[in-house]
Amino acid sequence: MAAICIGIILSMLGGGNALAATAGDAATEDAATMTLTGSVVGLAVDGSELPSSSATSTEVELHGIDDDLYETVRSSPFTFNGLTPGNRYTVHAAPIGPYPGTYAGDTPHRSNAQVFTATTNDIRIRMPIGAVASGTTAYAPGWTEPPQISVYAYRLNERTQRYEWLRAARDSSGHFSLTLYPGTYMFRARGGWSLASGVFHGDQFWNGSDGLAGADVATLDSGEALSAMKFNVPRFSFTTDRLAGGDRYETSVLTTRTTFVPGLPVVYVASGTNWPDALSAGPAAAKRGGALLLTHPASLPELVRDEIVRLQPEEIVVVGSPASVSDNVVSQLESIAPSVRRIGGADRYETSRMLVADAFGTGPHEKVMLATGTSFPDALTASPAAGARGFPLLLVYGAAEVLDAPTRAAVAALEPRYAHIVGGPPSVSSGIESELAASGLVEQTARTAGADRYETSIMMSSLGNSGTDLRTRAYLATGVGFADALGGATAAAAKSAPIILTPPTCVRDGALRELRDRGMDEIVLLGGESTLSRDVQNLTAC
Template identity: 45%
Template sequence: MTVRTAVTGSLTAVALLAGALLAVPASAARADETPAPVDPGPVVMGDFPLQAYAAEAAEAPPELAEALRRDLGITPEQFYAQADAAATAVGVVDALEAAGTTVLGSRLEGTELVVSVPTEADASAVEQAGAIAEVGEQPAAPGEPGEQPGTPGAPARQRVDLPDAELLRDLVGGQGYYDHKGVYDYFCSVGFNGVDTATGAAQFLTAGHCVTPGAAYGGRVFSLEQQRPGQNPTVAGTHLGSPLSASLKFGDYYDTALYATAPAWTPVPAVGSWGGNQGSADAGQRATVRDYTRAVVNQSICKSGRKTGWTCGTVSAVDRASTIGTTDVNAFLSNVCALTGDSGGAVISGSYAVGVISFGDYKTGCGETGRTTGSFPIDSQFFESALDVQTSWEPLVSVSAPGSDTLLGGVPLYRGEAATGTVPGGGLRHTVHLSVDGGPERLIPVGADGRWSIPDAAGLGAGSHGVSLFTSYGAGLQRSPAVTGTVLVADRPAVDRLDGATRFDVAVAVADQAFPGTAPVVYVATGTNYPDALSAGPAAVAKGGPLLPVLPDSVPEVVAAKIAALKPARIVIVGGTDSVRDAVRAELQQLVPDARVDRLAGADRYAASRAVVADAFGSAPQAYVATGGGFADALSAGGAAGSKGQPVVLVNGPAAAADTPTLELFQTLKSTSLTVAGGRFSVSEGVLDSLSAGVPAAVTRVSGDDRYATSVALNADAFDEADTVYLATGLNFPDALAGGVLAGLQDAPLYVVPGDCVPRGVLAGIARLGADDVVLLGGTTALTPAVQQLAPCGF
């Protein structure tokens, strides 16, 4: 059985964190509809990688970071990771015991939970929960076992002897808050701001021994006007709070009290940092409070108090029955430095409230070693805690708005699938409120890791729906701002793949799909570079044949077999002899002896593009323009252009203006409307202006922030609906070149995507078009299984 130790010694008092406090939200409205709770799944330890806490650490008060470095030798990332690990560990141990596992004791080692159990069977349950099991009796704790409290199922209490411990209460002038009796002023520290869950009234938590019986002014306390920790006050402070007599409990293992916060103060969900112990309590950046948790052995904690300001340490024991003088107090013990005047001060772990300072044996300063401080816990599983007494109080916390990729991320929500999201810093005491199309609220429980979920797409029908979400905490008085948006509910499309071992195999697979029999023409271009072929896709669609890649000096066997099977009357080689040599031309002629083999080339890629377009299109009232300096924009334009029977003409994008041969080509084609694919870094404003004036033609630029957003914009501009959508990697060209012909023939859009996810705009576009099928062009090296699962990117 787990033993609980006790501390014995004598007592004195501690101080107040007279920081500004934040307004209490209005009473929460109750939801009209509450679905069956969603089981968040078993509580397991999981991983707490430091990189996941980089953003939170970047926002940590510098004063906190310095205290962690000075007192513990750890970083804010480690502090927040250990805090989450400790909070999760509490849930894991609770779940283990609820399931019948005998737990002898538990502690943290870094972010790993170590649980002591008596049997191998218990060890197996511990390991399944992601913790480390130690089999055997719990190591003996110092001191003699104490009396068992009258709590069914509670472990035995232990005692620890701490002869010089005292309640940290000061009878001289100081800082923090004070009450007055006779000729003395008594100093203490504010613990945590909070609210009365029944009335919404602002109340702060402190140590019970800080309430002076018979104090003047009805026990009201006043702020101490300090400019640094430990400084003696020189002027009287303002009214800070009035004691709530029913909340006071000191003795019988309790040390807790509440004060009604004076109206002049605005409570905030934060702990003052004392400007790195160089300023007042609210100087510098404050440490945010997001929730509360129980203390765990080896947990890193920090405290804020009026005498010693910010100090940090490590929990050495929890739920220790501590006799200070003649008074018994339950406490978790640590080496956090605290002196008289720090009593009642806030003890935090990461952004979790853990307890308030109660007693200790530091005497003169924080340089002393081997000292111990006891803190009264906010919560305890079996033993005395603040929440036992303050049953209608909860800490004031910063409540984050819910996030949801599936409801607010610009991606479709597929019918029959779960809507999911997270609440940053959220846990089991948080609830997400969802309203759809202005309807009644649905209450969604949040898991220990901040995740939430609604199965079966929240029962929404197909189409667009307005959604509004906010997070509440605890009793529901504390709420985040609401976040709103529109979600498109759609049926998940089927996903197929056209792939092959090489780019040549993929191109033939595409050609087999588009031309299972014969074709009147075949376009060929080098498969080792892109410029010559970018205009060839729409040309091939216009002439009714595939585009196939070849090597510079040979025709791959798989391509040769396909060309022979197609029996084209004409074969068009795109590019000069540097790209496709005459040996390839001869080989093609041998493959189809009756075919006419032509070469379309020019002095550069732009001349080759013009030659291809002039050969395939007698006229083109509408046409696309793309840079020849990259392939991504032209590839996305190719599918749209092919489906519309329009050419893609390559230009020198960075040039000051379009050259004369390009202007003359558009004049010959009688073009009156041009769509420029890509932003001004792809095609300059000078080129756009020269096309407008020199052709002349109406010129429209369609672009996005990157190649993927440009692809989305081009397809949104070109397509209102589509049964099939094609996806190809935007990091290479061969698959999209060949696939663009198939897309064009089927009046289907082709999107370029990263290799390991699908941009949110692409997913939204697929749903908007009502596509039933998505076809991936290329193997799993080009487009990973994540793309096949339509996993959204972070953008």
Template identity: 40%
Template structure:
């Protein structure tokens, strides 16, 4: 079964009010400055693992020695010169049985020492020379492990073999340096940035300044003593490599601040690998007390595409099902702009569909909801008869709401839905673009009022809309958007029908803020969508209106101060982002203001 709705109209009398957006007096405080840490001079760990050759690749690297050799003249890497005077251990071992042929210690060296070979090497093909050092830094042992493969030959006729262990000839030479930093237990607000200052070049070329192509800087956050892991983020090095900057993320940390908690001990380990995927690295740990973030806790609802986002919103808003649903095209906005407040009025989620076919996932959601009535908004070019037939196939009655154009379709939604509303309110928005109408959708739904589209650039209000406002018994009118969206001539004509307020700002962001500040006092919950794509806001406005929560619009790469100021004024505690990273970047979720 299906029903269809259309519309037409004329005029009446009133007063004009104006409301432009201004930043509220109690706007969110500016982001605090970075907290500075300085790398300690003495490392907590400074291990070196180097090899010359490999048993697994006998033709690569290593040193040739005679089977007549009785002494190995070992030269240590010059990079370890500050430790030459310390005790060094050595051992020569066989490959086959890992037997130790000789081992010992050198109490002090100038960088070169002799390893005696007490037995003939005849019969051996390869041996391993292992040189280790275990010097201490305070109470921390710092290991150095040097491993060289000796290829034994019978035709060299030499009793002495030079083994120059230079970094330049090493098959691999990996240094892992780990430092602490000061101050200790500094207070840092979640969402704030920190800087760690190290010797120049450390964060671009490693602790020795000679890493040619190190990997990306990674950052791990964890509680001391294994009390929790808070995730991984990234760091940014200064051009000279002396400083790394890290933003302490809000999102992974906020669940770890139970009610009443004033701080949380967190260790931040910033790591530069010697090369991509290399175990050798340079890292510095910063120890801090992280304070709960300023502003609301943020979360996100996203999906692989606009259709999945709408499905996720439907499930969250109606987990127990619903008798009614609205279905609109996800490919264009005009017919659907007025649908969100109508969905709120009927207690229905708003689902998106491609114009030509009903996605299996959308069909499954309609079945999960257990719908009896489905309102399809838009003509056959927006939602095809094939989609309608597939919806009817699950046993639902389909009501198509359409018109000759977007304006008539909007009036059809209003007359077919809000004739029994007693709010006396109507929102007016341009149908030429989507941001103002979408921003008004949630607020209108919460107020049980329609959003009626007009040709905002026209000099006067059309007769059909005049008549509809009279027929609906409208006693208050709110214009969503400035004079460039809805002309002053239309505003004048509206004021003759009922008292009229214009809600607007310098741009779509401020206009949405003005709409929400007008519609809501305080609110624990709010939503934010991109102001530059329509699909997420279509479905989001239906949920926001149902909850009585503001729905703001944002730029993709940060959250405007017009939004954060309004959220602060409304004392919002939870801000839910609708859409993936392409719509709202991680900066929005991290509350990076702009």
């Protein structure tokens, strides 16, 4: 196989890990520093180790998860000295020749990489010979300028069961070639803004599909070639759909029915008459790979019961106290799933803390998100973003100048590096923001706040993306009510899709630009025409 020139892999930052090195793996450990040593080995097509290969001359990269350290050496065996014991590190062998980039732990995904926290010797990074995908790109007929089209390869992450961007190629000659880690892939070609024609070009999935639903997948083995792929990228255009039931409960059922398949580990059930419990539960449900459905406080709607039966969850978590979801609803649920339990505190803030502790446990975590518990818009856009990235979301009493003791303890237990506040100082005070960093609870704080709820939601739309997610969909919800959008949080998180708030009769021009620029061309409205008018479905700008 001819050697292919490889670019740097763009990998997911942070996240969980499938393998972790423990002190038992360590040989000897200096009290002040730790050391990682190992070697890179190339594999043959049959998976056997080669006594010598170009893989041994690749660049080896050290990434610090907790301290942002980045070091490289071009040698194998390799050694990294002077590291901080207890901090988390990954080791990556960069692409070279026919070998795609590989992390220690035999994976191309950083989120799955082996994580080292103590001195470890004899690390082995096993680089397989890659598969090659190649072909041509062009604009749809009618455009004559040279194509400036990028082809993205998204690999199915075996652990998360999501397609994640691993490689991209861009060539104005109209040809592309990608050397890929063996696995299952989707391919997407994307154009951009053309100064010559004034046209914003869209995307096309392989094999000839304008949307994700019709895309083909390809499973490629080591040494295999997928050639003669063709992409003809059309002008960018939106498609719209609407999820609208007869009431908020049916709408929540429609969102899960179009997103989740049977056999979920958990379904969360929250009141549909108030928003705090449902929006707190969204990231918790997403973290556990589950869904969220709404119920009437006094009794379980029949169509919700039927949907839970379809989803076949191993467990049902009822969110809130009996004042939010009655014991009668719990009794009805107990006939559906083998395990039903309630998570509910004395108020919305305690319930939020309990949900986070139950789903996320103790730290360390990369980030915690905070939103006010006194109004819904900020939490509504924060919930799917937190869920998609695996971040906990805490509701706080934002008018206070400092965090209350229970919330401070909840943040401390999570051990986050960063705290991200959603909404301006009227929603979550500057005093709380200052305290988070000054107290040492987090290293840094960030705040996302627009001029109003609509602008804030537009700004939040990019935060649910790790940088590697395959995203084509966005949800629109009214900014003047919460009912129809409550059930959408886990569905949006499952698709790494944002929920963008919009006025009832138009869509903010800034939202349309943001969606177009990020290639999200499938727009789903949450709620009927009384909630979001036909002008919203027609994407009438304002």
